[in-house]
Amino acid sequence: MIELKTPAAIDAMAAAGAVVARALDAVHDAAAIGVTLRELDALARTVIADAGATPAFLHYQPSFAPTPYPAVICASVNDVIVHGIPDDTALRDGDLVSIDCGATLAGWVGDSAISFTIGTPHPDDTHLIDTATRALAAGVAAAIPGAHLGDIGAAIGAVGRAAGYGIPHDFGGHGIGRAMHEPPSVPNDGRPGRGLRLREGLVLALEPMFLAGGHDDYRTAADGWALHTLDGSRAAHVEHTVAITADGPRLLTTA
Known part of the structure; x- marks a missing residue:
């Protein structure tokens, strides 16, 4: 069942989203050549705990996953699209990194993701990230009362397809509220014009994922979590939690 959130609930979700935004800011600032993914995970864990929140990803097990998720952030590097598990891999010059983070505060969840490069960026990676960011903005702009879910997907997809990027099947945005995935x-x-009509109080996590090689297919790693591009090309993933209101889309995952 789809739950429409009250203005008070949306305010509470914005508080959870602000925690996520601070954790992502801290991870982005700390990410540098030689820093390990596990160190970034520990930093996000500290930021979330200091805010009195709890990690939404830790021990989470959706239907597709063989095991509970073992970390606080998803850290996806280069050809990993989403759900990369942080380990002792040290970041290198030119890496493209996508960090996804969620936090629960007072029973409400925030979810957001960023992509960025380490050290000297390659122009192709910069274009990929910029395109994903523009697609997210287009999806947010389409999230208004009276529109349809298809309008959001069409807005996101049009930006990615125009750039020649692939869009992975079966993974995208979702409703969010008391639970991570609603x-x-x-x-x-x-x-x-297709799909559910959008109404005030609906809260969605919008998350474009674009594959530089242009293919939509992917492979799942042996850990059952990380999704890799089939051709080894790079991927970018960005996300915001967005509330649909009478005054237009409200971003809930900003600091």
């Missing part, structure tokens, strides 16, 4: 699912491609 209905409805929000594809990153779609047809305008």
Whole structure:
């Protein structure tokens, strides 16, 4: 069942989202050549705990996953699209990093993701990240009362397809609230005017994922979590939690 959130609930979700934004800011600032993914995970854990919140990803096990998730952030590097598990891998000059983070505060969840490069950026990576960011903005702009889920997917997909990027099947945005994943699912491609009509109080996590090689297919790592591009090309992933209100889309995952 889809739950429409009250203004007070949306304010509470914004507080959870602010914790996520601070954790992502801290991780981005700390990410540098030689820093390990596990160190970034520990930093996010500290920021979330200091805010009186709890990590939303830690021990989370959606239906597709064979085991509970073992970390606080998803740290996906280069050809990893999403769900990379932080380990002792040290960041290198030119790496493309996507960090996804969630936090629960007072029973409400915030979820957001950023992509960035380490050291000297490659122009192709910069274009990929910028395109994903523009697609997210287009999806947010389409999240208004009276529109349809297909309008959001079409807005995101149009930006990615125009750039020649792939969009992975079966993974996209989602409803969010008391739980990390709530209905409805929000594809990153779609047809305008199709799907659920959007109403005030609906809160969605919108998250474009683009694959530089142009293919939509992916492979799942042996750990059952990380998704890799089939051709080894790079991927970018960005996300915001967004509330649909009478005054327009409200971003809930900003600091």
